[in-house]
Amino acid sequence: MRFSKGHGAGNDFVILPDPDGRLTLGPAQVAALCDRHRGIGADGVLRVVRSAKHPEAVDHAGAAEWFMDYRNADGSTAEMCGNGVRVFIRYLLTTGLAEATAGNLPIATRAGVVRARIDGDTIAVDLGRPRVYDRSTATLGQLTLPGTAVDCGNPHLVCPLPGGVELADLDLTRSPGFDPATFPDGVNVEFTTPGEPVGGADLHVRMRVHERGSAETLACGSGACAVAAVALRDAGLDTGVVAVDVPGGRLTVTVGADSGWLAGPAVLVAHGELDPAAFPA
Numbered sequence: 001m002r003f004s005k006g007h008g009a010g011n012d013f014v015i016l017p018d019p020d021g022r023l024t025l026g027p028a029q030v031a032a033l034c035d036r037h038r039g040i041g042a043d044g045v046l047r048v049v050r051s052a053k054h055p056e057a058v059d060h061a062g063a064a065e066w067f068m069d070y071r072n073a074d075g076s077t078a079e080m081c082g083n084g085v086r087v088f089i090r091y092l093l094t095t096g097l098a099e100a101t102a103g104n105l106p107i108a109t110r111a112g113v114v115r116a117r118i119d120g121d122t123i124a125v126d127l128g129r130p131r132v133y134d135r136s137t138a139t140l141g142q143l144t145l146p147g148t149a150v151d152c153g154n155p156h157l158v159c160p161l162p163g164g165v166e167l168a169d170l171d172l173t174r175s176p177g178f179d180p181a182t183f184p185d186g187v188n189v190e191f192t193t194p195g196e197p198v199g200g201a202d203l204h205v206r207m208r209v210h211e212r213g214s215a216e217t218l219a220c221g222s223g224a225c226a227v228a229a230v231a232l233r234d235a236g237l238d239t240g241v242v243a244v245d246v247p248g249g250r251l252t253v254t255v256g257a258d259s260g261w262l263a264g265p266a267v268l269v270a271h272g273e274l275d276p277a278a279f280p281a
């Protein structure tokens with residue numbers, strides 16, 4: 001079985017081409033692929049399937065030829081992965097499986113069809129305007145942190161840190177506690193502090209994230225969109241450009257009246273062959 005490996009700001013993925021949807025990909029197999037000691041190692045898996053060949057995407061086949069079947073490192077599925085879509089597009093373009101038309105290459109996801117803007121090395125995707133919808137709290141050790149629930153296709157809880165608590169000091173080796181009534185399917189939790197002004201952005205925020213199904217990652221694209229939406233709201237702005245620094249680099253989010261564009265690096269680093277015996281279905 002062929003595979004590729006890629007990442008967006010350090011949020012890394014095993015990419016499995018399966019154009020005709022023939023692969024049976026179970027949670028244990030995904031977890032084995034993502035294992036950083038015994039597998040390839042990744043935050044998640046991107047299965048590359050034609051929309052027409054996947055029951056969850058067949059309705060989108062007219063709008064988007066390709067479906068990103070995204071799995072978290074623990075084998076669970078998720079509706080959206082912002083960095084995943086950008087790496088997915090990089091893979092399609094590099095392998096020649098697809099071409100951009102007028103700089104766009106729509107991709108079907110479990111959260112609907114995502115449009116893209118491809119401009120040289122930059123791949124930006126529109127995850128839609130983040131929906132800020134509720135107040136909630138996260139707990140981390142002795143800390144109880146107020147936060148805001150945001151829907152970016154997948155669920156997020158954005159918690160700005162109070163004064164005196166440093167981003168670098170947070171222990172994210174364990175899952176933060178959250179309210180299961182607000183997040184019945186689990187949640188990605190972002191912790192933020194304000195950054196100093198940077199050129200080309202209205203706001204600058206630093207974040208770390210604990211992802212549902214993948215633990216702490218170096219970047220979360222949909223999380224960056226959620227963080228940007230909360231930062232803009234807290235600054236009294238409806239739209240704007242937010243530079244979001246994650247441990248793996250910088251993502252730029254542009255929130256518009258009806259859009260939420262995520263931009264940043266998306267690179268492929270390896271192509272190879274899996275030993276099927278090591279990753280039984």
Ligand SMILES: N[C@@H](CCC[C@H](N)C(=O)O)C(=O)O
Nearest residue numbers: 078081082083154220221222
């Ligand atoms: N890293 C991703 C988000 C992946 C899915 C997430 N863990 C979930 O379960 O919702 C991104 O870049 O958006």
